[in-house]
Amino acid sequence: MKSRYDNEMELEFLSRSNNEAFARITVAAFCAQLDPTIEELADIKTAVSEAVTNCIVHGYEDTEGKVKIKATLLNDEVEIEITDSGKGIEDVELARKPLYTTKASLERSGMGFTIMESFMDKVEIHSVVGIGTKVIMKKKIKKQENIEENMEENALIN
């Protein structure tokens, strides 16, 4: 069966904090196919890191489970779906609010969803208490035109 996407990948790993770096680096490496700028790649890395950390810290809390990531590329857009089967979010609108955190004692800043929303073009949150949470993030990668010209200019400056 042919995928309706230009490319897709899936990743599944245990909700351990040492997988946070693995997750964001892997997703960034996959997205590199769209030829993003360093800044766009950093945005994706940060957003993925926030979403995966939420699964680990809030979704599974003191338990362990699986975090799933599905990333798809279509034209110039990347879509990243990050899912846990943890405890779910009771009030999604409240959780989205900047500085809102249920874990202030752990020095969590409450900036996670705010960062995802400002670093990606679109963020959807679907959550059912007791079942889990799915975050879907989309970002368009801007075409880098005149890249050769820019390189020539840079070469002249340097």
Added chain:
Amino acid sequence: MNSKFDEENHILYLEIAEEIDHHTTEKIRRRMDYEITRFMPRKIVFDFSNVSFMDSAGIGLLIGRYKLVKLLGGTAELINANKSILKVLEMSGILKIIPIKQAV
């Protein structure tokens, strides 16, 4: 993380040398709090020269250390953050309490 204490000016430099996320903050936090309570500095300087990545866990880490040093009568400052880290810092509003000095 490395640290350097300027005895003359009572400034503690905290040089972080890894990516800052939820996983790494615990270790960095313990190390920083040890150094801060040991030297009781008038100012702490977070040096980001060797930090390639930071997410919102870093904001929590910085605010926590700021509170500690403020309790001891000191201030905090941040240097050498790269562009993407700067974006996270700016968004959080933390630069109002921990000013950034780029040219060091």
